[in-house]
Amino acid sequence: MNNFQFKNPTSILFGKGQIKNLSAEIKKESKILMLYGGGSIKRNGVYDQVKEALADYEVIEFGGIPSNPEYSTLLEALKVIKEQHIDFLLAVGGGSVIDGTKFLSAAALYTGDTPWDMLTANKPITEGMPFGTVLTLPATGSEMNSGAVITRREIKEKLAMMGPGIFPQFSVLDPEVIKSIPLRQLANGLADSFTHVLEQYITYPTGAILQDHFAESILQTIVEVAPTVMKDPSDYQAASNFMWSCTMALNGLIQQGVPGDWAVHGMGHELTALYGIDHARTLAIVLPSHYRYHFEAKKLKLAQYAERVWNVNTGTIEEKAKAGIDKTEDFFHSLGIKTKLSEYTDDYSETGTIVSDRFTQRGWLGIGEHGTLTPADAKKIIEMSY
């Protein structure tokens, strides 16, 4: 087990009807900016519940934050925060709204030239204005971590920022929101959270027995509840386990003491930036090829995964490892998610080269758990994903 430092101060309010407890978490007299996305919260009742819970506060609204939260939109919200002297942000939405709010939390206190620098500087964000979240779409885990990914369409960039300054103060997780989420987004949430765990687990053995079991616990739970979530999203038992699994998949716990890969996300982000493909689906495109390409380096963990999560109990290490990759691809298919780039766009013949060039421009000369995945490797992996 590697050394680690771990702290996660976010307060979680989980379960039916928890939205009404919001006000206990926000200082009286706060002037709140409530941020949300395309307006689904107005159709599913969440908007009304939040407004009712905040009846005693002054609340200004900022809707329209798009998926893959867009820098230019966020700059408009930043203007509102400053002009209106907002002192608390409340994100009501999924990972995009929450990530956008994290950016704003940091940007509101940022004193450098332009807040985009926070995304290119590769420095931890140490302070942000206070914010909370009401999660409406389980997937990214952003509700209980200190990372955010922001998109800037004008330059086709999608970059991450993180640091202890942008943990939510609290997050409200009510699994009853799941019943009104479209199937496509449920599938994305299942695939996204599943991949988050794999990025922290399919690396190489480091003797972190407990962390391995925890990672397998989340994977097993997602596999177990996925068919029910897809068939009957109003099943509370499946919904609640799905929601808590998404949070636990990326709240820092399972990454402690173990190496992380994250190359699938690195390559996947490029596919979203280039073609606007849903984030989760870019992961499903890249992941199988990435594991096949790095088969030797990852086969021990792949075989363990196949045994413990998919009950593959016969065969050599190599056969089990291969079965683990195949089972993963099958799982994505079972969610209705296609795993080849050519199934999403016709314009893919140069994608490997483009991604490789972008990695080079960005100085990403060695990523992954060994720090050895080069732009040339990324090119080959993307080409295997066509």
Added chain:
Amino acid sequence: MNNFQFKNPTSILFGKGQIKNLSAEIKKESKILMLYGGGSIKRNGVYDQVKEALADYEVIEFGGIPSNPEYSTLLEALKVIKEQHIDFLLAVGGGSVIDGTKFLSAAALYTGDTPWDMLTANKPITEGMPFGTVLTLPATGSEMNSGAVITRREIKEKLAMMGPGIFPQFSVLDPEVIKSIPLRQLANGLADSFTHVLEQYITYPTGAILQDHFAESILQTIVEVAPTVMKDPSDYQAASNFMWSCTMALNGLIQQGVPGDWAVHGMGHELTALYGIDHARTLAIVLPSHYRYHFEAKKLKLAQYAERVWNVNTGTIEEKAKAGIDKTEDFFHSLGIKTKLSEYTDDYSETGTIVSDRFTQRGWLGIGEHGTLTPADAKKIIEMSY
């Protein structure tokens, strides 16, 4: 899954050599009271490492906190805190030193008549003075939770206090301390942490699939590493997984959304108060009888536990459940821990009645996950443990 609220703000510094990073966690100019137990830290090198890390602070020492931290000793430390205007407490020890420090953290700010009232009032502790810990004995999980158990010998009482005010600000967990821990205490730590998980897991099914898997993960890990920890405590891989398992067993995570039992602890504390038996050993005495007595109510979870942790794959629910209890008792025996009260004292013939009377006096008329375990039940369970 039941509704829950979860927050754990303790910062963890885990791994080899982390003690030297202590000073980054404590405000400059703090006047520190360093608390410890019987002096083992002076023999194993931890004392020197801590003093070196705190070279730039004014540090006053208070040693001699006994296992089952004693109220009268703690009152002496409280006097030092007040007279010396201490503003940070550092516990260097195991659960007893840490629990004692939590008591002091709260007592230093307590404005009621006598700090013992905090233990009898059954009210959450909402504020305490800041403190951190350097863990030297993995077992209780106190290093990452907000509970403490204090003993008062003059009235043979052992009572708990808890609340968000007494989370450690940070805890340093260096698994290298394990190599110098006596075998008896290693066995206690393994049995204690194992029982902590069972108290939160062997109840009744609530559809909390992920929490069940997490609980099983900790149990599996403890079972896997226990033989190595007992045979070669200097094995870092086993030691680190043991240490992190103890913390995860009682840092709040696995209890979210599920019922808790804790009757084994309720009865076990009485045996320590009455006979001075090591805490972990009292749990090993009470637990098998408690599960046999409540077999019908607990058999579904017992059978699941037998299957998933002990690989008992054949037989009826009842047969599996019974095997689960037997395997647990065998596990305690494998650690050299006896599981009958008569193996610890000759003076046991009235113990059932005494424990029952004490439960009644205390108003504990219904405990356990259903709130139905009466003093009369406790009498029978204790008698089954003779």
